[in-house]
Amino acid sequence: MKALEVSGLSFAYGPDSVLKDVSFALDRGSALYLLGPNGCGKSTLLGCILGFHHPGSGTILVEGKPVHRFSARQFAGMVSYVPQIHEKSFPYKVAEVVLMGRTVSHSAFSSPGKEDKRLALEALERVGLQGFAERRYTELSGGELRLVLIARALCQDSQLMLLDEPTAHLDFKHEINVLAILTKLIRDTGLTVLMASHSLNHPFYFENEGIDTRVALIDEGRIFQIGTPANVCTRENFYNVYGIESRVKVHHEEGKDRHYVISWK
Amino acid sequence: MDTLEKQAAKPALLLVFITLPFAAALLSLCTGRYPIPPITVFRALLQGVSGRQAGVSAEAMTIITGIRLPRTIMGAFVGAALAASGTAFQGVFRNPLVNSGILGVSSGASLGAAISILLFQNSTLTPVFAFAFGLMAVFFSYIVGRVHNSSSTVTLVLGGTIISSIFSSLLSFIKYIADPLNQLPAITFWTMGSLASIVVSNMKFAIVPIILGMILLLFNRWNINVLSMGDQEAKMLGLNTGATKLTVILGATLATAGAVCVSGTIGWVGLIVPHMARMLTGNDNRRLMPVSISMGACFLVMVDVLCRVISDAEIPIGIMTSIIGGPFFIYLIKKKKGDGWT
Numbered sequence: 001m002k003a004l005e006v007s008g009l010s011f012a013y014g015p016d017s018v019l020k021d022v023s024f025a026l027d028r029g030s031a032l033y034l035l036g037p038n039g040c041g042k043s044t045l046l047g048c049i050l051g052f053h054h055p056g057s058g059t060i061l062v063e064g065k066p067v068h069r070f071s072a073r074q075f076a077g078m079v080s081y082v083p084q085i086h087e088k089s090f091p092y093k094v095a096e097v098v099l100m101g102r103t104v105s106h107s108a109f110s111s112p113g114k115e116d117k118r119l120a121l122e123a124l125e126r127v128g129l130q131g132f133a134e135r136r137y138t139e140l141s142g143g144e145l146r147l148v149l150i151a152r153a154l155c156q157d158s159q160l161m162l163l164d165e166p167t168a169h170l171d172f173k174h175e176i177n178v179l180a181i182l183t184k185l186i187r188d189t190g191l192t193v194l195m196a197s198h199s200l201n202h203p204f205y206f207e208n209e210g211i212d213t214r215v216a217l218i219d220e221g222r223i224f225q226i227g228t229p230a231n232v233c234t235r236e237n238f239y240n241v242y243g244i245e246s247r248v249k250v251h252h253e254e255g256k257d258r259h260y261v262i263s264w265k
Numbered sequence: 266m267d268t269l270e271k272q273a274a275k276p277a278l279l280l281v282f283i284t285l286p287f288a289a290a291l292l293s294l295c296t297g298r299y300p301i302p303p304i305t306v307f308r309a310l311l312q313g314v315s316g317r318q319a320g321v322s323a324e325a326m327t328i329i330t331g332i333r334l335p336r337t338i339m340g341a342f343v344g345a346a347l348a349a350s351g352t353a354f355q356g357v358f359r360n361p362l363v364n365s366g367i368l369g370v371s372s373g374a375s376l377g378a379a380i381s382i383l384l385f386q387n388s389t390l391t392p393v394f395a396f397a398f399g400l401m402a403v404f405f406s407y408i409v410g411r412v413h414n415s416s417s418t419v420t421l422v423l424g425g426t427i428i429s430s431i432f433s434s435l436l437s438f439i440k441y442i443a444d445p446l447n448q449l450p451a452i453t454f455w456t457m458g459s460l461a462s463i464v465v466s467n468m469k470f471a472i473v474p475i476i477l478g479m480i481l482l483l484f485n486r487w488n489i490n491v492l493s494m495g496d497q498e499a500k501m502l503g504l505n506t507g508a509t510k511l512t513v514i515l516g517a518t519l520a521t522a523g524a525v526c527v528s529g530t531i532g533w534v535g536l537i538v539p540h541m542a543r544m545l546t547g548n549d550n551r552r553l554m555p556v557s558i559s560m561g562a563c564f565l566v567m568v569d570v571l572c573r574v575i576s577d578a579e580i581p582i583g584i585m586t587s588i589i590g591g592p593f594f595i596y597l598i599k600k601k602k603g604d605g606w607t
Contacts, residue, residue, distance in 0.1 A: 052497055076503030083501075089359040089493045090548035096490070103491050104503035111487035111551050156502070 001064045003028045003160050003192040004049070009058030011041075011048055018044045020221045022058070026192055028159065031182075031211050033203045033229075034196040036218035037242055042196035043084070045218070046162050049194075050081055062160065076104040080153035084164035084196075086145065088138045094148055095133035098123055101155025116155075123151040127181055143174030150181065161185075163195040167202070175199075183209045200238070200246075200261040203229035208258050217241055233261060282559040286341055289566040293337040294329055297573050301325055310334075339463045339471065339527060340569045340582075341562035344534055346475040346524040348561025350517035351535030352542065352554055353482050356489035357513050358418050361543075365521045365535030368425040368514065372432040373402025374525040379439045379452045386448070388462075391455070392470040392526040399522035402428050407514065417496065458531035458583025460569050467527050474523030479558060481516030486550040489513060531565070531583045533590030538564050540597065 004026040011019040018041045026032050034042045047053045049060055051067060060067045062078050070078065080101070101123070102116040112120075121133060127147040132140075137148055146166060153161055166182070167175040183206060185191045206213040207229045215232040217224040219241045225232050238246045238261070245264040250257050294306045301309075305321060309329040312319040321329075350365040358367065366372070377398025381391040403425075410417075410424030436456075443449045454462075482489075488509045491499045499506050521535070541564075542557040565582070568589060572580045 050497075050501060072500050072505045073503040076501060079501075081498075081501040083498060086498070087359075087495055089495075090356075090361070090543075092490070092548050096547075096549050100491050100494060100502055103487070108488075108505075108509075109484040152502075 002026060002061070003030075003063065004194065005059075005061040005064075006045075006049070007059050009045070009048060009055050009060065011044060011053055011055045018221050019048065019055070022218075022221075022223055024216055024223065024226055026160075026194060027212065028192050029186060029190040029212065031186060031193045031195070031206050031213045033206070033213065033215045034194070034218060035198070035200065035203070035215055035233075036224075038198075040218045041221040042218055043164055046081075046164055046194070046196055049162065050079070051075070073104055076156055076158070078158050079160045079162060080156040080158040082146070082149045082153050082161065082163040082166055084168060086149060091136040091138040093133065094124065094129070094135050094137045094140070095120055097137045097148055098151045098155055101152040104156050119157075120151075120155055123154040124148075126154060126185075127151045128177065143170045143177070146170060146174070146178060147181070150178070154185070159190070160192045160194070163193065165197055166195055167197065167199060179205050182206075183211060186211050200233060203233060204259040204261075208256070230259065233259070282556055286345075286559055286562040286566070289563040289570075290337050290341060293340070293566050293570050294333050296570050297328070297333065298577075299325075299328055301329065305329075335465050335468060336460050336463050336569070337566055339468060340460050340566045342472055342475050343460070343524040343528045343531065344538070344561040344563070344565025345558045346478065346520035346561070347531065347534040348538035348542070348557040348564070349479050349482050349554060350521045352539040352550070352557040353485075353489055353513050353517040354535075355539055356493045356550055357510060358422060359493050359495065360418075360422075361540070362536070363422075364533075365517065366429070366530070367422060368406040368518065369402035369429040369432060370399040370518055370521045371525055371530045372429040372436065374399035374522060375456050375530055376402075376432045376436045376439070378455045378526075378529070379436050379443070382448055382451050382455065383439055383443055386451075388464065389466070392467050395526035396470060396474070396522050398432075399525055400518060402432055403514065403518045403522075407511075454581065455529045456583075457581040458529035458586075459581045460528055460565075460572075461579055461581075463527060471523045471527040474519040478516045478518070478520030478523065481512060482520065483554055483558075485509065485513050485516065486554040489550045489554070529583060531586055533586045533594075534561060534565060537590045537594055540594070544597070 002025040007023045009019055009022040022045060034045065036042055044053060048055045049067065067075065098120040099112050099116060102112045102119060105116060106112060124130060124133060127150050129144065129147055129151065137145065140148065167178050170178065179202060182193060186193055203213055203215045213229055214227060215229050216226040217232050217237055224241055225237060233248060235246055235248055238244060246261055247264050248259060248261050250259055291303060291306065295301050295303055305325055306329055308319040309321045309326055312321055313330045347365050354363045354365060354367050355361055374395040377394035378391050381394035406421065406424040406428040409427060410421035412420050440449060440452055443452055488504060491502050491504045492506065492509060494502065496506050538561045539557050542553055542560050546552040546556045568585050569582055572582050572585050
């Protein structure tokens with residue numbers, strides 16, 4: 001069974017068609033990277049899978065079951081989500097925010113207990129934020145906040161994680177840190193990851209780390225091409241979708257080939 | 266503070282917040298035009314409960330069990346209810362400036378009370394009308410705020426603002442046509458908020474919905490945390506956002522309507538007490554909600570004591586909460602520089 005299977009998905013905001021006949025499937029323990037220009041429909045696609053939008057046609061199956069047949073609690077146990085933008089409200093402590101990921105584990109009117117607290121602290125440790133538990137989450141930097149949201153998603157203990165631009169606005173160090181943590185999770189826990197991003201080099205990062213990685217290049221609501229990073233991230237494809245000349249190069253060092261993309265002219 | 270110390274501090278803190286309202290109540294029973302020593306108060310309460318003569322004069326008995334006790338109990342419940350619903354609404358609407366009247370319950374209750382005074386001049390019907398109209402106003406706000414079968418916080422607040430404004434206009438209209446000699450003062454006095462006119466027979470209109478509402482809010486206190494992350498995130502964290510939001514709104518509305526229907530509109534409690542509690546305990550509703558309830562009860566009982574002792578003619582409590590609440594709020598903002606809550 002596939003972790004996620006989307007077939008014939010179409011969606012429109014009123015008369016404006018956003019997604020047209022999108023189909024793809026995701027094996028357990030793999031990573032799919034959604035690339036494409038601003039407004040091509042990446043976030044809308046994530047929104048359809050998460051149930052924020054109701055698709056006009058097509059089916060979305062998580063572990064073989066249509067998404068609309070899950071209750072909110074069941075769904076959160078299967079799929080976790082790291083939003084691109086988080087609007088802060090009250091200055092909760094970091095541990096309290098991460099603990100909210102444990103909402104799935106208890107009944108409607110009860111609160112998380114000691115065991116949940118332990119899992120929350122463990123999740124914080126896994127994203128490298130040990131010692132942050134008692135800090136106010138409103139005072140964190142953008143990179144730290146992103147890690148807190150990833151820790152919260154980790155707490156849900158779901159098999160599939162959706163991330164919307166997980167490295168946007170992060171500095172070099174935090175960017176690589178997020179990628180390394182995701183790599184480790186996929187490798188250690190068999191997590192399946194679907195993420196939307198603008199970083200053309202990131203798919204190669206996962207591939208270089210030995211993760212089963214694929215890229216879906218999306219253009220005007222359609223999947224332009226889907227396949228391995230080496231097949232999809234090419235000069236021709238980038239020109240056709242972004243209209244920008246680029247070069248995909250190979251860097252050879254310590255007996256390893258590493259791909260990277262640079263713009264040209 | 267290390268974890269061990271923290272665990273030791275928890276029960277102690279719990280004890281403090283359970284004891285405080287009773288301490289405030291005792292003070293309230295002792296003070297007034299005729300000061301009564303605590304020992305006499307205890308004897309009178311004992312006599313009231315057991316029915317056995319404990320050597321308390323009939324006069325003191327009447328003052329304590331007939332006048333001050335109902336008033337003190339009501340003050341504690343009203344304060345607790347307003348603080349709890351203010352805390353809940355702040356969480357649900359993700360906004361620290363929201364208070365218990367955000368969905369129009371207060372203006373609805375005022376209109377209901379005014380209609381009752383205009384039509385019946387009957388003090389038993391006034392809380393019933395106030396309660397019913399309070400619920401009705403929130404129901405309308407909820408219907409207005411429901412767009413595309415979901416209730417976003419923005420449209421709900423808009424709905425509340427619109428309905429409040431309509432009900433306030435209707436209230437003005439009723440004041441305009443009311444008899445200026447007896448009805449108009451009665452309406453005005455009601456809208457100022459007061460604990461002086463509590464009648465024992467009316468207390469059930471208040472206490473039952475207040476307890477029901479607070480139970481709903483206490484059961485949902487973790488869910489309020491999750492709701493404050495925003496609708497989409499709350500849903501992704503596994504919360505049935507529609508049903509939970511409705512339950513919290515229902516709880517907060519029952520509590521507020523119960524409070525307002527016997528006491529009139531008492532402002533500021535639902536805004537300022539949650540903030541005092543936030544500064545003490547942080548924003549986690551698991552701790553915040555019970556502490557808000559305790560502090561709300563203390564706050565209103567203490568303000569009521571002040572209303573009685575400050576001058577011979579009693580000051581309506583709604584005026585007093587604003588006079589104290591406003592400057593105190595300024596003090597909190599300046600001293601804490603918004604620390605710990607925004």
